[in-house]
Amino acid sequence: MAVDYDPSLDQLLVSPEIISDPYPIYHRLRAQDPVHWSDAWGCWVLTRYDDVVLALRDHRRFTNVGRIAAFLDQLPDDVRARIRPLYENFTTGMPNTDPPEHTRVRNLVNKAFTTRVVEGMRPRVQEIVNDLLDEAESGGTIEVIRDFAYPLPAIVIAETLGVPAEDRDQFKEWSDDIVAFHGTGRPHVETILKSTEALLETKEWLLELIEARRRQPQDDLISALVAAEERGDVLNETELVATCITLLTAGHETTTGLIGNGLLALLRNPDQLQMLRDNPDLIGTAVEEFLRFDTSFLRAWRLTAEDVEIGGQQVPKGQTLSLMLGAANRDPAKFEEPDRLDITREPNLHTSFGWGIHFCAGAPLARREAEIAFTTLLRRFPRIELDEAGVEWQQNNTFHNLKSLPIVVQ
Ligand code: HEM
Numbered sequence: 001m002a003v004d005y006d007p008s009l010d011q012l013l014v015s016p017e018i019i020s021d022p023y024p025i026y027h028r029l030r031a032q033d034p035v036h037w038s039d040a041w042g043c044w045v046l047t048r049y050d051d052v053v054l055a056l057r058d059h060r061r062f063t064n065v066g067r068i069a070a071f072l073d074q075l076p077d078d079v080r081a082r083i084r085p086l087y088e089n090f091t092t093g094m095p096n097t098d099p100p101e102h103t104r105v106r107n108l109v110n111k112a113f114t115t116r117v118v119e120g121m122r123p124r125v126q127e128i129v130n131d132l133l134d135e136a137e138s139g140g141t142i143e144v145i146r147d148f149a150y151p152l153p154a155i156v157i158a159e160t161l162g163v164p165a166e167d168r169d170q171f172k173e174w175s176d177d178i179v180a181f182h183g184t185g186r187p188h189v190e191t192i193l194k195s196t197e198a199l200l201e202t203k204e205w206l207l208e209l210i211e212a213r214r215r216q217p218q219d220d221l222i223s224a225l226v227a228a229e230e231r232g233d234v235l236n237e238t239e240l241v242a243t244c245i246t247l248l249t250a251g252h253e254t255t256t257g258l259i260g261n262g263l264l265a266l267l268r269n270p271d272q273l274q275m276l277r278d279n280p281d282l283i284g285t286a287v288e289e290f291l292r293f294d295t296s297f298l299r300a301w302r303l304t305a306e307d308v309e310i311g312g313q314q315v316p317k318g319q320t321l322s323l324m325l326g327a328a329n330r331d332p333a334k335f336e337e338p339d340r341l342d343i344t345r346e347p348n349l350h351t352s353f354g355w356g357i358h359f360c361a362g363a364p365l366a367r368r369e370a371e372i373a374f375t376t377l378l379r380r381f382p383r384i385e386l387d388e389a390g391v392e393w394q395q396n397n398t399f400h401n402l403k404s405l406p407i408v409v410q
Contacts, residue, residue, distance in 0.1 A: 026327035035313035043320035047327035049334040051311040056355035062302035093242030118364040144405040153255035162220025174198040251362040257296020260402040267386040286343035292350035298326040325351045381409040
């Protein structure tokens with residue numbers, strides 16, 4: 001059922017309330033206009049579980065190819081000329097290609113994150129968690145984001161790839177700047193120019209690192225990717241650089257968000273917190289529920305590869321769809337009492353890692369990191385209290401991440 005364009009619904013997408021609690025707005029959109037054309041965002045906004053999953057699964061009709069270019073194409077010519085490197089980077093690599101290019105790179109990366117490989121990383125992740133908590137706990141208070149949820153995934157992915165410890169802070173900054181343009185509804189010139197600058201600096205730094213590994217391979221992922229590039233048939237240099245950048249950026253803010261948003265949800269639901277304390281074996285289903293309840297990555301994008309009908313709406317070829325993962329995860333047609341945190345929820349087929357061929361390559365790693373982080377926090381601190389007044393969200397409509405999450409521990 002198509003409805004007339006409703007400007008008041010569209011205003012909600014750019015309202016301040018959407019930042020801290022997008023779910024009431026998603027519920028309204030899903031109920032009133034589940035395939036909504038947004039002037040504010042310049043794309044279609046899909047909020048029903050079935051529509052979101054259908055688009056994620058059908059890469060032939062809903063493609064990843066050209067989706068970032070379509071977003072950047074909205075900019076004036078002079079700006080577009082200045083951001084060529086951004087175009088180039090975001091037309092290569094897994095998230096921006098479909099088969100066969102996608103399959104080739106993806107098969108390679110999959111090997112680095114199998115459940116077995118990730119299990120082998122467990123002792124090191126535990127060590128990092130312990131060290132961070134030792135450092136963070138001073139005077140009984142912890143700023144969870146700054147001191148724990150943010151550095152943990154950054155250190156893990158940096159070590160996996162083989163980024164030297166002294167370069168870590170720099171790469172975190174670049175990584176934040178590169179992905180920043182994703183968080184704007186329509187392209188924002190200043191943010192995009194900053195993303196481009198960060199990308200160029202990251203590229204230069206990566207090429208040096210790649211050269212060093214070429215001369216002297218180590219036991220890390222960059223060396224494995226370089227070896228694949230040297231075999232010639234698997235990865236070219238542009239893909240190699242784009243893949244490193246994807247890995248450095250994709251698993252960072254998202255995992256920070258899983259830990260931050262999950263802990264916030266748990267502290268705001270003391271019965272669930274107590275249940276997890278009493279039954280630590282529930283950690284597996286609890287992490288899935290944190291992912292569903294308040295995902296840190298609210299939306300994926302696709303372009304229509306042909307004229308399609310979705311959710312009763314006709315969408316012409318070449319248009320951008322925002323697939324609202326956060327909205328799909330709260331769809332009452334799929335999840336009973338979707339606004340309730342239930343750490344025992346099963347089945348829990350949330351969309352937070354996507355679906356289909358682009359399903360998150362780092363999901364096993366993110367799950368393990370979160371399990372170890374929550375289990376250790378709860379074991380170590382018999383009492384954790386939220387400092388509600390200090391809770392602050394980032395201004396972003398793609399990444400739903402906390403800026404600060406202060407807690408008092410005992
Ligand atoms: C809680 C943490 C994470 C969340 C919520 C998350 C979410 C997602 C989602 C939704 C997608 C699919 C996007 C789409 O279909 O357009 C995706 C793809 C991807 N993620 Fe994650 N991710 C997380 C952690 C990680 C980690 C730790 C890594 C790697 C170290 C990673 C690497 C990737 C890669 C490489 C892709 C692209 C896969 C492809 O296109 O085939 N992610 N992620």
